[in-house]
Amino acid sequence: MPRYLVTGCAGFIGSTLTDALLADGCEVVGVDAFTDYYDRSAKEAALAGARDHPAFTLLEHDLAAGPLAEEVLDGLDGIFHLAARPGVRASWGAGFEAYVSDNILATHTVADAAGARGLRLVFASSSSIYGDALAYPTLEDTPPSPISPYGVTKLACEHLLNAHARDSGLAHVALRYFTVYGPRQRPDMAFTRIVAAVVSGSEFEIYGDGSQSRDFTFVADAVAATITAMREAPAGATYNVGGGSEAALRDVVALVEELAGRSLNIRYGERAPGDVKRTLADTNRIRTALGWQPQTDLRAGLAAQLDAAGALAPSTG
Helix, strand or coil, rough: EEEEEEECCHHHHHHHHHHHHHHHECCCCCCECCCCCCCCHHHHHCCCCCCHCCCCEEECCCCCCCCCHHHHHCCCCCEEEECCCCCCCHHHHHHHHHHHHHHHHHHHHHHHHHHCCCCEEEEEEEEEHHHHCCCEEEEEEECCCCCCCHHHCCCCCCCCHHHHHHHHHHCCCEEEEEEECCCHHHHHHHHHHHHHHHHHCCCEEEECCCCEEEEEEEEEHHHHHHHHHHHHHCCCCCEECCCEEEEEEEHHHHHHHHCCCCCCCEEEEEECCCCCEEEECHHHHHHHCCCCCCCCCCCHHHHHHHHHHHCCCCCCC
């Protein structure tokens, strides 16, 4: 039975990855610090299924505060490093210190452990490292130019892993996720806030005019790419992971209204600092090298997220 460590196991993508690995017959050691970025109850709910699985072990630990115990690393076949402090808007000002700790320092701890043990490491990076990219679709070789402190920390983590590779021979793969969504999505993210507004009838605020567009990636597709990268990607590879479902935020709102069968109460606010205008991944590299491709388009993925929240109109179910 393969045995993997998943950092950030109680998060949105981490918990979905943990469930997928357990369903695939793997043993999973989950590590999470349960930081205060959002309410712990949401993370506990995301882990509920895994906690009942006999092949899952949970370790509550802050990776930035110290290394993992040696016995935690025994018998591992690899590490999925998803632990991070997410979000662009909160990374400015006084909040930046937490991003340095939870992203850069934590990644250094994990890289130290993986390099010393000769373990493969798959790292969850972000399309935020590109900033307002020079071209679309955006290739992995595009010069990075992050425009938020969050994006800066993610790029720093990629450079840090490359440094560890030179020093210890760390075998790592970096995956640049493009706007992952789906059931369990973080409460601060747009789709979750839209769905909550649908359910409650409350107001939904759009930052800016709604013309900003994203390459949206359904969480199951992101998880499939992550597992495939662990098993098949060459060491040192970097891949975009994008769903191929680019849409402007105002078009997403219209689609949600159609799927939910009700209108949203929209308010337009100021554009958020560090918010890029557009993302669109060129995924030819991962498609060619690993045979991965997204399976869920935006309509189907949004329907799944609405359905999980009990907000999908009966006629669209």
